[in-house]
Amino acid sequence: MSIWHQRWDENRIGFHRLETNPTLSDHWSKLSLPSNASVLVPLCGKSLDMHWLDQQGHTVVGIELVEKAVKQFFDDASMLTEEESKHSGNKYSAGKIHLYHADFFEVQPDETPFDAWYDRAALVALPSNIRPAYVEQLCQLTAANSKGLMVTFDYPQSEMQGPPFALPDTEVEQLFSEHFEVERVQWTDLTEEEQRELSRCSLSVFILTRKSFMSSNSGVQ
Template sequence: MDAEFWHQRWQTSRIGFHRSRVNQQLQQYWQELAVPDQAEVLVPLCGKSLDMHWLAEQGHRIAGFELSPLAVRDFFADAGFIPQQHRLEHYLCWQAVDFNLFQGDFFQAESLNKRYEAAYDRAALIALPEPVRSLYARLMARLLHPGGHMLLVTVEFAPAQSDTPPFSVSEAEVRRLFEPCFEVTLLGCIEEGMSNPRVASGERTFFNELCFKLVRRQ
């Protein structure tokens, strides 16, 4: 899952992780986080997600981090925005309206010397191989203010073996990764069942989407 892997996925349009509509559990549970209006929401590995537009419609500013310049370009082009660009530390920053998208390696985010009140992750954790997930969880803890909230969406499926994303990340693993620094609450679970093509084909026995509220410990 090195940088070249993701650049190739975007260059060849193999972006099955991109969704053409806003995530259902984001819409259902975001208000439970009670994130203040105008709070800046951190969105790691954001791609060109439509979820960022929905969050902006709730009154939030968006700080997205994305490796692929194609994804960032498409996000603004699809919205009809003409972004300004400038260099900032390890990133090329694209800015328009309420969106600041930082093109570069998310794991360099601390170089910006900034912490956030809230975060949203639908496709970041499940895109990371197991050895990297603990690094990601610790980084998220450092990037959020004490008391900051995060809405985390993962998928869990069986058999869990997979060579490429998305990876299965269970409730037990979420708690193992995040509970040292966060209070973790399972908010919801969508059991896709036969509506999921991998279940329908017999490749998976089940495929669930889990949604968690994480609160950064003081």
């Protein structure tokens, strides 16, 4: 059983927020997307941010490893779902929201390629050595010129065991700059606010725009 299955089983989901994330509502319009854009939400949990994205008119596609999270997302909103079996897992749909119960690294959603993506607590949930594969998979699933909004968290890694794992802004630049234009639109010092005993911690918000040209040896198109 993965640590994530264990966490959901034991209801240790402190990452789940009971309101829409303010960074989403503050910055999403800067992506200048048409309302019918399709939005990928990797490692989505049962985030209420997906309802907010749905309300903007988007088709929302979440990918989540733990089925309990997927079911709770719809049950909590009293939404009836249609279920389809896919080769990489089950797809649950209600209106314009589709959640795949699947491993993000294995899935090929029907809605690919996406116009946009939203990452809150997804890349920071993964240790550093897995992050290049996450970026690679994002590239496989998103269209040229697609846009992403990503919220990250940084602190001295030696002071706390993740997840969330520390993600310095310099690592974001290293991971994404080959395939995306990287723009940081917010940096907030959380050292005083966080309950954890960290000597420093901060939140960053990035807008990432997929470059239309990919280098020929990158393995992505």
